[in-house]
Amino acid sequence: VRMTSSGIGMEVGGVTVKFSGSVNAFYTHDSPDKRLAGTTGVGGLANTGPQNSSAIRNxxxxGIFGLDVSTNQGGWDIAAHFGFYPGINSNSYGGNGANAAGAPVALATAGIDARQPYMTLGKPHLGTFKLGRDIGLFGSDAILNDITLLSVGTPGSNAGPS
Incomplete structure (x- = not known):
């Protein structure tokens, strides 16, 4: 058993195991504008409402916890990835997944989303096959490397963080 050359992990025989992740939490305070009589606001970043609100939320x-296992057996590169996304918002169980817009309420259950369990199998001159569930076929690098992912998002009165 020895440590990997980069990151957090270990090599056991011909198998490499790596861990990765991040914790994402923000304190948000929302001071909504007063809605003018006869106006309607649909969508957008500005919030209108009767009172200020504060929350600590995603x-x-x-957050992300990733586990990667890889090896080369008989000339085949074999790897598996498990990506777990635990939220700190309380789960609303509204049908939009474990990390849907919930409420930042203490002593409630937070969601955990296993949205990236997959394995890959490949050879240098053949290519790589991916089996399982991932962010998407195209654009996952653009999505996951977008600096705005680590930002607070819109407060939405802090009742349903988005």
């Missing part, structure tokens, strides 16, 4: 992206 941003656009929940």
């Amino acid at each position: 941003g656009l992206l929940p």
Whole structure:
């Protein structure tokens, strides 16, 4: 058993195990504008409402815990990835997944989303096959490397963080 050359992990025989992750939490305070009589606001970043609100909650992206296992057996590169996304917002169980817009309420249950369990199998001259569930076929690098993922998002009166 020895440590990996980069990151947090270990090599056991011909198998490499790596861990990765981040914790994402923000204090948000929302001071909504007063709605004018006869106006309606749909969507957008500005909030209108009767009172101020504060919360400690997730941003656009929940926390991440990743586990990667890789090896080369008989000339085949074999790897598996498990990506777990635990939120700190209380789960509303509203049908939009474990990290849907919940409420930042103490002593409630937070969601955990296993949105990236997959394995890959490949050879240098053949290519790589991916089996399982991932962010998407195209654009996952653009999505996951976007600096705004680690930001707070819109406060939405802090009742349903988004």
